[in-house]
Amino acid sequence: MSRAAAVGLHIANEATNHEGRHIIFEGKCCRYRILIKPARIGLQGGYILQHDPWLEARISAIRDFNKALEGRETLKPARPTNYQRRRLELLLAILDNQFLPDGRRRTLRELAQTIIYPRSDLGRAIEWKSSSERRHTQRQVSQAHHLMRQGYRALLKTGAFAHLP
DSSP, X not given: OHHHHHTTOEEEEEEEETTEEEEEEEXXXXXXXXXXXXOOTTOOSOOOOOOSTTHHHHHHHHHHHHHHHTTOOOSOOOOOOHHHHHHHHXXXXXXXXXXXXXXXXXXXXXXXXXXXXXXOOOOOHHHHXXXXXHHHHHHHHHHHHHIIIIIGGGGGSTTGGGGOO
């Protein structure tokens, strides 16, 4: 831990549970989330990686953390384009506004009127049923739910922002 402090990383948060010690280091431009597991007999310090679809992202994160520990933290955090940022904000707004304060679920038309087309007149019910705005709203809500169910982790992958549904 003193090596991290020596290069300018400070502990932003930490907690200990049955898995080990969870530490969030804050650097110049990034946060590093580390889990330090209890030492096992005969094992030296090192990294243990789970071999799964996120392996490349994990290797990249370890590489970046090692650079930070050596004082060579890169100042190029992944940033979405303006379009990607607005799209993510829209999808998150859809998720945040699915329910009314009384607990009822908003209708597709209510979501369209409040989030996607706030300054538009969506016409009568019969016009709404066959409108391209309704189909677009259905797609956006579906993509927001996909993001909620499995897409959040894709944001961590290099270049994955462009592949959001």
